[in-house]
Amino acid sequence: MTAFAPHRLRQTVLKMAYSGSTVHIGCAFSIIEIMSVLYRSHLRYPGDNPAAALRDYLVLSKGHGVMAQYACLYEKNWLTTADIENYFTDGSKLKGLSDAHVVGCEVTSGSLGHGLSVGVGMALAAKLNNSDQYCYAIVGDGEMNEGTMWEGILFAKQQMLDNLIVIVDENGFQAMGKTREVLGLGSLQDKFSAFGFDAIAVDGHDETALDNALAILKSSKNGNPKAIIARTVKGKGVSFMENENSWHYTRLSKDTFDLAMAELEQAV
Amino acid sequence: MRSVFSNAILAAAQADPKVLLLTGDHGYALFDEFRKCLPAQFINAGIAEQNMVGVAAGLAKAGFKPIVYGLSAFVPVRVLEQIKMDVCYENLAVVFIGDGAGLVYSSLGSSHQSTEDIAVLRCIPNISILSPCDIYEMQYAMDQALRFESPVYVRMGKSDIGQVHQGPVSVPVGDLVPVRTGAQSEIVFLATGSMVKTAVTLAQTIDAAVWSVPGIKPVNTVQLNNIARHTKTLVTLEEHSIMGGLGSLVAEIVSETGDTRVIRMGVQDRFSQKCGSYDYLLEEHGINVAALLPQLSATLASD
Structure with a gap:
C-alpha cells in the first residue's frame, strides 16, 4: 500500500465532507498531491511525534483546504476513524478550517494571510537555533491577495530564510470566481523571483515533479527563501468537480458522494 | 518611564x-x-x-x-x-x-x-x-x-509627567494600588496611566481617596468590590475612551454586586479635532484638571 496515496486521501476527504455535510472539497482536492509528497518524503517528525521540538513545520495557510491535511493526519494515526466519521458533529474537535489546537496542525487559519507569517517566524526560530528544520507553507493563490503575504515574503528574504518553502496552490480560482478576474496576480513565479525567492513552477498533481522541485530547492543553501508555484486543478480527481468552482461551496448528496467515490476507485 | x-x-x-x-x-x-x-x-x-x-x-x-x-x-x-x-x-x-x-x-x-x-x-x-x-x-x-x-x-502612555508613587510597587497582578487616602468617603477615584496624577490633583480638592489601576486585566474584583462597598460614587479617570476602558471595566464589575454609582471620566466618543500640544489636547477633550473640576462639582451636586 502506497503511503499517502492521493486517491485514498481524496476518499477520506469525501467521507469527511459527506458525513459532516461540509464544503471546501475542491479546495482540499487541489493540494492532495502536495500534501502526499510532503508527508511521504519530506516532513520529519522525530520519534513520529507531531509535537517534537525539532520537527519540520507544515503550515497550512490556506486553512480551508484542511480536509486534505486531516486525511494525512489520519494516515499518520494522529487522528482516529471516529474523528473522520464524526466530522462536524456536536462537540467534535476537527473544524472546517486549520486549527492549531489539533495535533499536527501548526497554525490557525481561516482568516487568510496569517499562516505564512507564523511559518516565517518558525523558520526564523530554526535559523536562530542553528537547526536544520524546514518550514513548508502551503498558501492559496487567492490568498496571495492579502497584503500580509507580501509582508511575510519581504521579511523572509530580508532574514535569508532558505529553510522556508512556500508552496502556492495555484488552482486559478478563489471563492467567487477566477483569480485573474477577481484580483489578478500575473506570474507568481516572476513575482516570487522578483522578491528574491528561488521559485520553480511545476504541475502540482505530478508527485515526481513536486518531489524533484523540493529536492532541488532544498539543495540550495544560498540564503534565498524558496517557492514552488504548483499549478493545480481545483476539485482535482473527480471529473464533475474539476475546475468547477461551485465545489468550493457545494455539499455532497448521496448520489454525488457515491459517484465521486467510485470514480476515485476506478482511477487507481 | x-x-x-x-x-x-x-x-x-x-x-x-x-x-x-x-x-x-x-x-x-x-x-x-x-x-x-x-x-x-x-x-x-x-x-x-x-x-x-x-x-x-x-x-x-x-x-x-x-x-x-x-x-x-x-x-x-x-x-x-x-x-x-x-x-x-x-x-x-x-x-x-x-x-x-x-x-x-x-x-x-x-x-x-x-x-x-x-x-x-x-x-x-x-x-x-x-x-x-x-x-x-x-x-x-x-x-x-x-x-x-x-x-x-x-x-x-504619557511618560514624562513625574512620579505618582514614592517607591517601588509590589502588589499581586490585578491589584489596585493605593495612592492617596481621603477623609471623606462619598467619592473614591480610580485612575490608570497618565490620569492617576490628575486624579490626585482632583482628589486633593475634596480630600478623597485615589487608587491606581495598573492591572486592567486581570483585575482583582474582590478588592474592587470592597472599595465600591465603602463609597457612594466611584469616579474613573483614563486617557482612553470612556467606552470599553477602565470606566467600563469598573461599571461592569460593581454593577453586578451593589449600587455604587460609577462616573466615567475620559475621552468621549469623538476624535481629536485640532492640532496642538499634549496639554492642549487634554483640554480639547475635557480631561485636564481645569475641565474636570466643574465635572466633579456637578457630580457632587447631583449626589
Whole structure:
C-alpha cells in the first residue's frame, strides 16, 4: 500500500465532507498531491511525534483546504476513524478550517494571510537555533491577495530564510470566481523571483515533479527563501468537480458522494 | 518611564537569549543601547506590523520570548486580528508594548493617537493588560509582563509627567494600588496611566481617596468590590475612551454586586479635532484638571 496515496486521501476527504455535510472539497482536492509528497518524503517528525521540538513545520495557510491535511493526519494515526466519521458533529474537535489546537496542525487559519507569517517566524526560530528544520507553507493563490503575504515574503528574504518553502496552490480560482478576474496576480513565479525567492513552477498533481522541485530547492543553501508555484486543478480527481468552482461551496448528496467515490476507485 | 522600559527589556534580554525585541521600524533612539549590546536579539521587521505579530507568534511557538514594540495606535489596534488568532488563540507568551498611548502624539492627529486600545483588547481571551502610571509601575509592569506565560499588553502612555508613587510597587497582578487616602468617603477615584496624577490633583480638592489601576486585566474584583462597598460614587479617570476602558471595566464589575454609582471620566466618543500640544489636547477633550473640576462639582451636586 502506497503511503499517502492521493486517491485514498481524496476518499477520506469525501467521507469527511459527506458525513459532516461540509464544503471546501475542491479546495482540499487541489493540494492532495502536495500534501502526499510532503508527508511521504519530506516532513520529519522525530520519534513520529507531531509535537517534537525539532520537527519540520507544515503550515497550512490556506486553512480551508484542511480536509486534505486531516486525511494525512489520519494516515499518520494522529487522528482516529471516529474523528473522520464524526466530522462536524456536536462537540467534535476537527473544524472546517486549520486549527492549531489539533495535533499536527501548526497554525490557525481561516482568516487568510496569517499562516505564512507564523511559518516565517518558525523558520526564523530554526535559523536562530542553528537547526536544520524546514518550514513548508502551503498558501492559496487567492490568498496571495492579502497584503500580509507580501509582508511575510519581504521579511523572509530580508532574514535569508532558505529553510522556508512556500508552496502556492495555484488552482486559478478563489471563492467567487477566477483569480485573474477577481484580483489578478500575473506570474507568481516572476513575482516570487522578483522578491528574491528561488521559485520553480511545476504541475502540482505530478508527485515526481513536486518531489524533484523540493529536492532541488532544498539543495540550495544560498540564503534565498524558496517557492514552488504548483499549478493545480481545483476539485482535482473527480471529473464533475474539476475546475468547477461551485465545489468550493457545494455539499455532497448521496448520489454525488457515491459517484465521486467510485470514480476515485476506478482511477487507481 | 521609557528608559525604565528600555532598561528592563535590555536586562531581560541579557539574562535570557530567548528574549527577542521586535519593532515595526519604530523606537529610534529608544533601542540604541539594545541594538548595540544585543544586535542578534533585535529584529526590525520593517513597516509591516501584521507580519511582525505573526512572526512573533511563530517565534513564541518555537520557544522564543518575543517582545513586540509599537505605537499603541498600531500595536495592538492595527494588528488586532493577528493578536487574536496568531497569539491569543494559542495563548502564546508574547509581550506587546504600546507606546504613546492616549493623546501623546497630539500634533500628529488621530492616526497616532489611541483611545481605543484597551477596549479592543479587553474582550480577547488570554491576554492581560497592564497600564502603568509612572516609573515605579512601569518597572512593576515589565517585571510582571516578562514573567507571564501568556500574552500581555503593556500600555505606555504619557511618560514624562513625574512620579505618582514614592517607591517601588509590589502588589499581586490585578491589584489596585493605593495612592492617596481621603477623609471623606462619598467619592473614591480610580485612575490608570497618565490620569492617576490628575486624579490626585482632583482628589486633593475634596480630600478623597485615589487608587491606581495598573492591572486592567486581570483585575482583582474582590478588592474592587470592597472599595465600591465603602463609597457612594466611584469616579474613573483614563486617557482612553470612556467606552470599553477602565470606566467600563469598573461599571461592569460593581454593577453586578451593589449600587455604587460609577462616573466615567475620559475621552468621549469623538476624535481629536485640532492640532496642538499634549496639554492642549487634554483640554480639547475635557480631561485636564481645569475641565474636570466643574465635572466633579456637578457630580457632587447631583449626589
